[in-house]
Amino acid sequence: MSLKVGIIGFGKMGRIRSETLAARGAQIVRVFDIHYPDVVPYPKAPSWQDIVQDDAIDAVVISMPNRFNMAIATAALKAGKHVLCEKPPCFNAAEMEQIIEVEKRCDKVLMYGFNHRHHQSVIKLKELVSSQRFGRILWMRGRYGKSVDKSYLSTWRADPAMAGGGILIDQGIHMLDLFQYIAECEFDEVHAMVSNMYWKMPGIEDNVFALLRNSRSGLSVSFHSTMTQWRHLFSLEVFLERGYIVLNGLKTSSNSYGEEELTWAKNRSVAPAATWEDEERMVFSTDSSWDSEAEMFLRSVLDGAPVEYGSSLQALQVMRLIDTIYEVDRHQSTTVYDDLLTIES
Known part of the structure; x- marks a missing residue:
């Protein structure tokens, strides 16, 4: 068919x-x-x-x-x-x-x-985590940023009524989805700071800093999403009980994030627990993620296979986290402002 x-x-x-x-x-x-x-x-x-x-x-x-x-x-x-x-x-x-x-x-x-779940480097990273070779995850750190110019201000992405937000909902959403994919959990403790200090577009944030934690496991995450990263950057680090896995770069059509380099190492018995020489490396020079995504959609429609990446439940989980980040920032900002008014009075 x-x-x-x-x-x-x-x-x-x-x-x-x-x-x-x-x-x-x-x-x-x-x-x-x-x-x-x-x-x-x-x-x-x-x-x-x-x-x-x-x-x-x-x-x-x-x-x-x-x-x-x-x-x-x-x-x-x-x-x-x-x-x-x-x-x-x-x-x-x-x-x-x-x-x-x-x-x-x-x-x-x-x-x-x-789409980021379909990158071969991310699939390999997930395989390494799931192998339990390195034990359970202790913490993760993700940075995802790009640079935009003044032409951005004339696009629909600079209109909150059309975009719904700024860099968090536009690009940071991918990193948040990867956190939940790799850790296989949601994050119910959130501290966040959202700002638009540089472009000053109302309702369109250009930076988000957040600390996330799953209260049950204690797994913690440091997250930065930005459109004032003058040199485009993608970096995802996963540190586990017995080693670490680091992905730097993301293969795109523009090549502005560089090739995908995945490195990992297992702990030694003496400090430092790992050195540069202990690392294994893989470089992924082609982007097959769009092909992989098309194949998954066709399998789901034609063969009845489950939607493994990009299901509505996964979308709901990441939207809950985005809601929380925006709300926590608004609440913290309001609380600080109210405290200052109380002090002044």
């Missing part, structure tokens, strides 16, 4: 999705975008609603500005379509719970583009 697909949003991500799905036998029936690129090799639809209501289409891919993700995904599910949607799924956890209720009633595949 050839899956018949409609693409809603034919920008960079929509084109990547169409190419990877078509390469695996899917038929791209129609596409829709507000602003089309110069070359569109598929029939154009007059609106996203036309794609959702098209009986000839089995599944839709949603690559639109964040604001539209929830409305289009739920409409597509209700119309009997399978859905592959980019992140974030919506603006908060309450909205995600509403989407899940629709998903349950419609019994269609719903998958979200948490």
Whole structure:
């Protein structure tokens, strides 16, 4: 069976999705975008609603500005379509719970583009953790940052009504998802600081610092998400009882994060417990994550395989964490301000 697909949003991500799905036998029936690129090799639809209501289409891919993700995904599910949607799924956890209720009633595949789980370096890192060769995880540290210029201010990502937030919900969401994937737990203790000191865009944060902990296991996480990282950076460190695993770099089309270099070492019996010479290394020079994601979606739709990466439950878990980070920062800021007023009076 050839899956018949409609693409809603034919920008960079929509084109990547169409190419990877078509390469695996899917038929791209129609596409829709507000602003089309110069070359569109598929029939154009007059609106996203036309794609959702098209009986000839089995599944839709949603690559639109964040604001539209929830409305289009739920409409597509209700119309009997399978859905592959980019992140974030919506603006908060309450909205995600509403989407899940629709998903349950419609019994269609719903998958979200948490693409970083599909990187070969991340898969290898997870295998090393799961092997228990290094014992249980003690702590993790994640830094994910990029640099933007003034042109960013004129895009929909700089509009809180369209984006729902700044660097946290745009890029940091991937790192938070990886924390929960690797640790196989949620984080119920959160301290956070959210700021927009440089770009000063109301409702669009350019930096987030957070400390996370799972109260049951004690596993702690240090997290920094930023758009004032002048040299793009991806770094994920996992320290365990008997060793460590570190991933630096992330293979992308722009190569701005460098190649993915995974290093690991087991503890020695004397301090320091590991040295540079003890490390094993693997370098991943190609990005096969988009292909892997397309294959998973097709397996789920055509063969009934579970959505292993990017399920609605995983999306809900990460949206709960994002909600908490934003709320903790607002509460802390308000508390400090109220305390100052009390002192002054």
